[in-house]
Amino acid sequence: EVQLVESGGIVVRPGGSLRLSCAASGFTFDDYTMHWVRQVPGKGLEWVSLITWNGGRTSFADSVKGRFTISRDNNKNSLDLQMNSLRTEDTAFYYCAKDSRSNWGYFDYWGQGTLVTVSS
Amino acid sequence: EIVMTQSPATLSVSPGERATLSCRASQSVSISLAWYQQKPGQAPRLLIYGASTRATGIPARFSGSGSGTEFTLTISSLQSEDFAIYYCQQYHNSPLTFGGGTKVEIK
Numbered sequence: 001e002v003q004l005v006e007s008g009g010i011v012v013r014p015g016g017s018l019r020l021s022c023a024a025s026g027f028t029f030d031d032y033t034m035h036w037v038r039q040v041p042g043k044g045l046e047w048v049s050l051i052t053w054n055g056g057r058t059s060f061a062d063s064v065k066g067r068f069t070i071s072r073d074n075n076k077n078s079l080d081l082q083m084n085s086l087r088t089e090d091t092a093f094y095y096c097a098k099d100s101r102s103n104w105g106y107f108d109y110w111g112q113g114t115l116v117t118v119s120s
Numbered sequence: 121e122i123v124m125t126q127s128p129a130t131l132s133v134s135p136g137e138r139a140t141l142s143c144r145a146s147q148s149v150s151i152s153l154a155w156y157q158q159k160p161g162q163a164p165r166l167l168i169y170g171a172s173t174r175a176t177g178i179p180a181r182f183s184g185s186g187s188g189t190e191f192t193l194t195i196s197s198l199q200s201e202d203f204a205i206y207y208c209q210q211y212h213n214s215p216l217t218f219g220g221g222t223k224v225e226i227k
Binding site for chain 2 (some may be wrong): 035050061105111
């Protein structure tokens with residue numbers, strides 16, 4: 001059974017930093033691209049970032065480019081999102097999502113999400 | 121960036137009736153289109169990929185159609201568990217983009 005478990009969401013002040021993690025199990029982690037997708041409570045879904053199976057390619061939404069970095073450890077089946085220079089508009093649930101492919105496509109499994117609140 | 125537009129924003133349907141949801145892309149995405157269902161307090165769940173292929177375990181009452189810029193998700197006979205928000209997503213180009221969602225509510 002595929003499981004994705006996010007952690008690290010807390011309340012942080014504007015301008016602060018935070019690192020989210022996602023622990024993956026139930027599939028061959030290093031065969032797939034992984035993503036972060038976020039959702040402001042009560043609003044729609046926004047893709048944030050992806051990292052290909054070997055970390056060879058990363059991509060970011062314009063809204064987070066230059067502030068967020070994504071990384072993965074295929075030995076530990078883990079995915080991270082380093083979030084710097086946080087803004088109030090970064091407040092959202094952050095979901096870790098597995099891609100269906102080794103490059104990028106659609107999201108066939110999702111974690112339950114972790115809430116990041118950016119507030120003074 | 122490809123903009124995805126879903127309509128209507130809210131659809132009121134009686135149980136047992138048919139629901140038809142639309143998704144339009146600002147440029148062609150071929151059939152690189154997925155649909156997701158999200159219930160309150162839950163993560164999204166994949167329903168359809170490749171515009172028309174049901175994901176594993178998805179009931180046959182869910183069907184997808186379309187290509188290019190116009191897509192449809194049809195729920196043939198709404199069950200109580202189908203009342204939720206539905207999102208389309210294109211994966212033809214980066215950045216990956218979602219529609220704003222259609223809420224299917226009980227009439």
